[in-house]
Amino acid sequence: MIAFLLYLFYLVPPIGQLVQGGVQLQNGLAALKRIKEIENLPAEPVGAPAANTAEPVGITFEDVVFRYGDDRPLVHDGVSFAVPPGGLTALVGPSGAGKSTVFGLIERFYDHQSGTITVGGRDIREWSLTELRAALGYVEQDAPVLAGTLRENLMFAAQDATEEDLLRAVARTRLDDLVARLPEGLETPVGHRGVLLSGGERQRVAIARALLRKPRLLLLDEATSQLDAVNELRLREVIAEVAAETTVLVIAHRLSTVTNADRIVVMDAGGVRAVGRHDELVGEDELYRELAATQFLVS
Ligand code: ATP
Numbered sequence: 428m429i430a431f432l433l434y435l436f437y438l439v440p441p442i443g444q445l446v447q448g449g450v451q452l453q454n455g456l457a458a459l460k461r462i463k464e465i466e467n468l469p470a471e472p473v474g475a476p477a478a479n480t481a482e483p484v485g486i487t488f489e490d491v492v493f494r495y496g497d498d499r500p501l502v503h504d505g506v507s508f509a510v511p512p513g514g515l516t517a518l519v520g521p522s523g524a525g526k527s528t529v530f531g532l533i534e535r536f537y538d539h540q541s542g543t544i545t546v547g548g549r550d551i552r553e554w555s556l557t558e559l560r561a562a563l564g565y566v567e568q569d570a571p572v573l574a575g576t577l578r579e580n581l582m583f584a585a586q587d588a589t590e591e592d593l594l595r596a597v598a599r600t601r602l603d604d605l606v607a608r609l610p611e612g613l614e615t616p617v618g619h620r621g622v623l624l625s626g627g628e629r630q631r632v633a634i635a636r637a638l639l640r641k642p643r644l645l646l647l648d649e650a651t652s653q654l655d656a657v658n659e660l661r662l663r664e665v666i667a668e669v670a671a672e673t674t675v676l677v678i679a680h681r682l683s684t685v686t687n688a689d690r691i692v693v694m695d696a697g698g699v700r701a702v703g704r705h706d707e708l709v710g711e712d713e714l715y716r717e718l719a720a721t722q723f724l725v726s
Contacts, residue, residue: 482676483512484547484643490675491542502528504697513671517677517685526678535559559610564642568612569650570633570667574620580632592639601636601661626650627658631665644674649684677687682722
């Protein structure tokens with residue numbers, strides 16, 4: 428039973444979000460029903476691209492309109508932006524601008540009311556949920572570590588991954604130092620019954636876990652917890668390295684981790700107000716300049 432719950436937690440990202448938020452049992456049951464629905468979806472049409480190849484996919488939002496309910500205010504009021512396959516794209520903007528909602532729509536945890544979202548050039552509604560979820564990796568904010576060994580933590584959602592895949596993911600996420608430091612390496616128990624990991628290490632464990640599933644698009648909700656300078660630099664390097672091989676879309680709470688992004692999408696009040704690289708946006712967009720100034724990136 429515990430293994431099943433963990434399976435839900437890690438393979439179905441929104442469940443992880445829900446559990447993180449401490450939702451009540453009935454929400455969990457609704458989520459289970461949703462899993463059943465996902466399981467019962469029809470097989471893929473012949474000719475559809477194979478899921479879970481590592482080939483990166485791009486995304487487009489075209490005039491997307493979304494509200495959480497008929498009586499709720501618009502969260503997205505004509506959101507448009509394009510993310511080509513591969514590379515690093517960051518979503519930034521004030522709290523409530525609708526950044527997490529972009530992730531919720533890409534995961535199809537919610538459906539947009541109008542406009543078009545494409546993933547890999549296909550309308551998102553043409554992807555089955557199973558296929559879509561297999562193509563996506565999701566790393567949540569302040570990702571938890573399970574009670575178990577570091578190896579179990581990494582392999583949990585990718586039981587078929589080989590030892591070589593595992594070691595590569597460890598190297599790509601700069602976890603080698605941690606593995607070398609732990610008394611039993613990958614076999615060391617971590618989490619509350621073992622060695623406690625720092626916020627930066629936890630986030631990199633979560634990225635490694637996501638990479639082992641070979642996502643075609645990695646959604647990364649950057650940790651809000653403070654990272655020391657070394658961990659912040661490591662995270663920046665890891666994101667850049669992952670973005671060299673797949674599409675990475677990051678919700679950035681700290682601009683310092685994404686100043687090197689290929690493109691930064693500035694969201695505000697239900698829309699996209701600017702898209703560009705850091706240097707361009709500092710020169711051209713007042714809100715971005717303010718965000719950067721509050722984080723001491725410009726004077
Ligand atoms: P933050 O940086 O604080 O996480 P954000 O830019 O990610 O903010 P969203 O979380 O997408 O913004 O929220 C946008 C708006 O939608 C907010 O007004 C929020 O209260 C509302 N909202 C978010 N999730 C839900 C939900 N599940 N049900 C109803 N309203 C929601």
